[in-house]
Amino acid sequence: MSARASRTGRSLFLLAPLLLFLAGFFVWPLFSMMSQAVSDTAVLRLLPQSAEVLAGWDRKSPPTPEMQTALIADLKAVEDTQALGDMVRRLNSARSGFRTLMSKTTSALSDEADPPADLVSIDKRWERPEFWLAIADALSPLTDRNLLAAVDLGRNADGEIEHLPADQSVNRVILVRTFWISALVTFACIAIGYPYAIIAASLSGWKRDVMLAAVLLPLWTSLLVRTAAWFILLQEQGLINDVLQMLGLTSGPVQLIFNRTGVVIAMTHVLLPFMVLPIYSVLITIPKNLMPAAASLGAHPLRAFLRVLLPLSLRGVAAGSLLVFISAIGYYITPALIGGPGDQMISSIIAFYAIGSANWGMAGALGVVLLAATLVLYSVYARLSADEPGRR
Amino acid sequence: MKTIIKTGVLAAAAAVLAAGLAAPALARDLTVVSWGGNYQDGQREIYFKPYAEKTGKPVLDESWDGGIGVLQSKVKAGAPNWDAVQVEAEELALGCSDGLFEKIDWDKMGGKDRFLDSAVNDCGVGAIVWSTAIAYDGDKIAEGPNSWADFWNVEKFPGKRGLRKGPKYTLEFALMADGVSKDEVYDVLSTDEGVERAFKKLDELKPHIVWWESGAQPLQFLASGEVAMTSAYNGRITGINRTEGKNFKVVWPGSIYAVDSWVVLKDAENKDAAQDFIAFASQPENQAKLPEYVAYGLPVKEAAAKVPADLAKDLPTEPANMPEAISLNTDFWIDNSETLTQRFNAWLAQ
Numbered sequence: 001m002s003a004r005a006s007r008t009g010r011s012l013f014l015l016a017p018l019l020l021f022l023a024g025f026f027v028w029p030l031f032s033m034m035s036q037a038v039s040d041t042a043v044l045r046l047l048p049q050s051a052e053v054l055a056g057w058d059r060k061s062p063p064t065p066e067m068q069t070a071l072i073a074d075l076k077a078v079e080d081t082q083a084l085g086d087m088v089r090r091l092n093s094a095r096s097g098f099r100t101l102m103s104k105t106t107s108a109l110s111d112e113a114d115p116p117a118d119l120v121s122i123d124k125r126w127e128r129p130e131f132w133l134a135i136a137d138a139l140s141p142l143t144d145r146n147l148l149a150a151v152d153l154g155r156n157a158d159g160e161i162e163h164l165p166a167d168q169s170v171n172r173v174i175l176v177r178t179f180w181i182s183a184l185v186t187f188a189c190i191a192i193g194y195p196y197a198i199i200a201a202s203l204s205g206w207k208r209d210v211m212l213a214a215v216l217l218p219l220w221t222s223l224l225v226r227t228a229a230w231f232i233l234l235q236e237q238g239l240i241n242d243v244l245q246m247l248g249l250t251s252g253p254v255q256l257i258f259n260r261t262g263v264v265i266a267m268t269h270v271l272l273p274f275m276v277l278p279i280y281s282v283l284i285t286i287p288k289n290l291m292p293a294a295a296s297l298g299a300h301p302l303r304a305f306l307r308v309l310l311p312l313s314l315r316g317v318a319a320g321s322l323l324v325f326i327s328a329i330g331y332y333i334t335p336a337l338i339g340g341p342g343d344q345m346i347s348s349i350i351a352f353y354a355i356g357s358a359n360w361g362m363a364g365a366l367g368v369v370l371l372a373a374t375l376v377l378y379s380v381y382a383r384l385s386a387d388e389p390g391r392r
Numbered sequence: 393m394k395t396i397i398k399t400g401v402l403a404a405a406a407a408v409l410a411a412g413l414a415a416p417a418l419a420r421d422l423t424v425v426s427w428g429g430n431y432q433d434g435q436r437e438i439y440f441k442p443y444a445e446k447t448g449k450p451v452l453d454e455s456w457d458g459g460i461g462v463l464q465s466k467v468k469a470g471a472p473n474w475d476a477v478q479v480e481a482e483e484l485a486l487g488c489s490d491g492l493f494e495k496i497d498w499d500k501m502g503g504k505d506r507f508l509d510s511a512v513n514d515c516g517v518g519a520i521v522w523s524t525a526i527a528y529d530g531d532k533i534a535e536g537p538n539s540w541a542d543f544w545n546v547e548k549f550p551g552k553r554g555l556r557k558g559p560k561y562t563l564e565f566a567l568m569a570d571g572v573s574k575d576e577v578y579d580v581l582s583t584d585e586g587v588e589r590a591f592k593k594l595d596e597l598k599p600h601i602v603w604w605e606s607g608a609q610p611l612q613f614l615a616s617g618e619v620a621m622t623s624a625y626n627g628r629i630t631g632i633n634r635t636e637g638k639n640f641k642v643v644w645p646g647s648i649y650a651v652d653s654w655v656v657l658k659d660a661e662n663k664d665a666a667q668d669f670i671a672f673a674s675q676p677e678n679q680a681k682l683p684e685y686v687a688y689g690l691p692v693k694e695a696a697a698k699v700p701a702d703l704a705k706d707l708p709t710e711p712a713n714m715p716e717a718i719s720l721n722t723d724f725w726i727d728n729s730e731t732l733t734q735r736f737n738a739w740l741a742q
Contacts, residue, residue: 085490341740355459
């Protein structure tokens with residue numbers, strides 16, 4: 001009994017680095033991303049008095065003197081400018097104009113010599129209920145605002161969920177496009193990678209080494225360099241167009257860049273190793289004599305392939321497809337440089353919120369939606385591959 | 393033999409590990425961050441290297457592509473690994489009100505009077521005045537465009553157009569193309585109808601636009617003939633003319649200029665050295681050398697006066713280039729950037 005306990009203890013000890021790694025670099029970031037998406041305390045923690053007063057407001061009429069006094073008292077009590085910054089960012093994201101309004105207000109309030117009577121005397125915008133509404137809506141510690149906005153929904157003044165206007169939000173379109181481009185790239189990778197892996201696995205010696213090196217070398221080159229190289233090849237006066245015209249195949253330059261074609265070509269090239277290598281590693285474990293055996297029993301090569309090699313190697317294809325598809329979903333640089341405006345993927349939107357506007361809530365919410373959609377697709381895939389006949 | 397090798401490897405690994413663990417305890421060298429490219433190459437020659445020689449301490453330089461989120465996450469995490477950073481006007485305003493930057497010691501800089509008014513801020517010292525303008529290849533188009541209306545005119549000037557992906561600049565340019573006078577651009581843009589009008593004007597040009605994101609792209613487009621004309625940063629245009637012998641022209645009317653500033657990140661390890669460095673970079677004799685490397689205007693008045701005339705003619709601050717140019721309205725963009733970017737992305741995807 002104690003021997004078993006000590007063995008368990010020892011294996012836990014050996015596993016500890018892995019568990020710590022998973023907790024620190026996988027579970028915790030995921031958790032914080034999700035909590036960023038729904039937590040909304042930036043305003044509440046700075047405006048406790050206003051929160052009390054605003055609870056009794058009818059959300060329509062102009063601000064009462066009590067509301068203004070409470071907000072003035074709250075703002076005067078703020079000492080942490082970074083916390084104030086978070087609050088202003090949150091409010092400006094709900095209603096444009098809070099940035100300049102708040103900086104004007106806080107500098108007027110800090111004027112000891114000539115204290116302003118009320119907020120409206122500092123700036124007329126404080127008269128308008130929509131600014132107060134933005135504050136009132138930001139006072140609950142948890143919010144579904146970001147998650148709703150990530151799928152083009154929002155709440156109207158009465159708190160009902162409704163579609164955002166089509167000229168304001170297109171996350172759903174971009175999300176669908178992201179999955180569609182990823183699927184196209186995955187299919188292209190299968191179409192090129194599978195025959196490639198079969199040929200590589202059937203060769204031996206230096207020929208096989210050369211074929212594998214041809215796959216691996218690009219993998220060791222920076223993604224940015226490869227994307228830039230494709231840019232040079234694909235552009236209107238680029239190598240590919242020059243060759244096509246020299247051979248007389250086309251009369252004018254073919255548009256290969258700033259459109260979907262270019263994105264799929266470049267992404268397929270970048271991701272091809274992730275398809276070839278898993279398929280190759282499965283193929284070399286398949287005994288070489290199976291295909292001759294099938295032929296000796298009278299099977300046509302195509303039939304032998306469909307009944308013997310394909311089912312046995314399908315595991316590699318599935319693994320490669322998953323790797324390629326899931327990597328492709330997160331692509332950002334390649335569509336940005338090679339694609340046109342219609343080829344932006346969801347990562348570029350997430351990058352704007354995270355880097356450009358420091359709106360971590362919205363970036364987190366889009367990440368959560370992307371993760372959820374990927375998990376759903378993965379479970380569909382797992383279900384399909386489990387039911388597939390001929391597998392254990 | 394084998395054990396000896398093993399022991400050796402282990403010892404080496406231990407040494408590497410120890411060095412890795414000990415490293416954070418050592419002081420980090422002054423780290424200056426700028427925008428890369430030929431601009432930073434020039435800065436390295438006239439600011440970073442001479443300052444390192446003067447103080448006898450190394451100066452590390454890194455480059456970045458902007459984004460207030462980058463600075464915010466560095467400062468929030470505590471002990472930022474950058475000291476002095478060059479930021480755009482919008483980041484300066486946002487970061488200053490959010491407490492991401494140290495206050496500038498203006499006595500160290502030699503007083504506010506030595507600088508252009510737009511280069512003086514509680515949290516930042518102006519580093520350059522730069523401009524976004526129309527660029528075209530003078531060898532391909534003899535009678536070039538003179539305004540944004542010409543830029544929109546694809547009958548008179550056939551070919552694609554390059555614009556920076558994003559609402560900033562793009563909406564201003566669209567309004568000017570639609571006949572809004574330069575002084576009223578931001579008044580019009582502040583109204584819903586104005587935004588509507590700008591997007592409507594952009595609809596006209598949309599099929600002809602190639603969008604760029606990094607500053608080197610538009611010149612590459614222009615050089616390869618991918619576009620007939622494009623918006624571009626003025627320093628890059630003059631730079632490529634000098635280094636590659638191109639004949640790219642800058643159209644100053646309708647250009648939008650802005651000031652980039654040096655800031656010091658809040659609680660950065662070398663914050664005092666960073667202010668000393670900024671003071672060094674603001675000395676007239678040092679700053680006056682910048683136009684030899686890149687054609688950006690100088691915010692220190694004395695430095696601007698020292699620039700020889702043949703270099704000064706390409707600067708955004710040159711009086712002849714100023715009359716039809718407008719200044720970027722930072723207040724408008726810190727209020728509206730997020731909403732308009734959402735709208736712009738939606739418009740792009742349609």
